[in-house]
Amino acid sequence: MSDQKPHAIFNNPTQFVEGWYWALPSKELKVGKVKAVTLLGRNLAIYRGISGQVVALDAYCPHMGAHLAEGKVEGDEIRCFFHNWKYNGDGICIDIPSLEKPLNVSIKTWQTAENYGLIWVWVGEGSPNLLPFVPELEQVDCDYRLGTRFIKNCHPNVLLINAIDAHHFNTVHNLPLEIIFDSKELNSHAITFSNTTRGGDDYGLIRLIRPLYKNEVTYSMCYWYGSTGTVTLGPDFLHFYIVFALRMIEGGKTEGQTILITPKRSGCLKWGINQGLLWLTQQVGNYFAKGDTQVFQTIQFDLKTPTKADHSIREFMQQVNRQKALNWKTWEAVDQV
Helix, strand or coil: CCCCCCCCCCCCCCEEECEEEEEEEHHHCCCCCEEEEEECCEEEEEEECCCCCEEEEECECCCCCCEHHHCEEECCEEECCCCCCEECCCCEEEECCCCCCCCCCECCEECEEEECCEEEEEECCCCCCCCCCCHHHCCCCEEEEEEEEEEECCCHHHHHHHHHCCCHHHHCCCCCCCCCEEEEEEECCEEEEEECCCCCCCCHHHHHHHHHCCCCCEEEEEEECCCEEEEEEECCCCCEEEEEEEEEEHHHEEEEEEEEEEECCCCCCHHHHHHHHHHHHHHHHHHHHHCCCCHHHHCCCCCCCCCHHHHHHHHHHHHHHCCCEEECCCCCECCCC
16 A cells, blocks of 8 residues: 555645755855745745845735846845835835835745855744754864756655665665664654664675774765755765755756765865865765666656565655645645644
8 A cells, every 4th residue: 555645745746844945056146146046836036135144035026026036136135126116134115216105015035044055945934943954964064065956857755765765775776785774853854864784794895895884884864854865974984975955846846956065174185185075975976876867757656565675765754744734836834634
């Protein structure tokens, strides 16, 4: 029997989890500039004021519906191009040139944050929860680089399960060891899956690299809001960190951005070492992504016949379905049964 219920959020092209979603790279939004961004079906105008703060607000001016991304940033405010109505960082109209004082109108704004080289938007009401981060690096200063940007012909939830599909490591990537995951919820919005097995010692390559691993092979995932995944892998002395920031686009497909991360290091050669490690991290990510690319262009996901090896996938599906759901485009809460 399929684990997916008709009202479920998982793999649903009309709903998504309330949370943080990446909007655009930080370097693409200079001070005093505004960008038009469509995020989860909703049109936004995102600008960076003179203070450096990023503001995200609904795209259309309440006067006649002109798109504010065609307007001009003035200080930490934005002025509509069409009739020059001006709004502050809270979306409140503060100036209408044709009137002595502005009307009592405003535009909906959305909270923003910047991390790992991306601008993130909190899609939801009330105070936002934690930004996605790599658990192992929570208190560590890091260097990072944006990696590949891509589009896949499947839902972000489905793309993320690839990293915890234990059996495919044997069938697709030919790894000669059994992968078993131990799961743990960090909070109601984040869940980790960590490899807990050794094995593979009958194979020459595994015996060769075994001295690099004190315990089991390090491989762990952390999923945030069902849409962003962090990967930690590598030998005991050197871990590689990759973030897959995903968002749903029209038709239940995925637009993604990878982020390559490594802890900051001391010493005169630290910059060169870290640039080399970030490059190596990219190669590691490319290796694991290479074998699966075609699958996620054609897959029609429906877990009708789960096996023991699919246990982690089912846990992730259940964790996604327990979170607060919002509707595509309107961002209104779904009345969940």
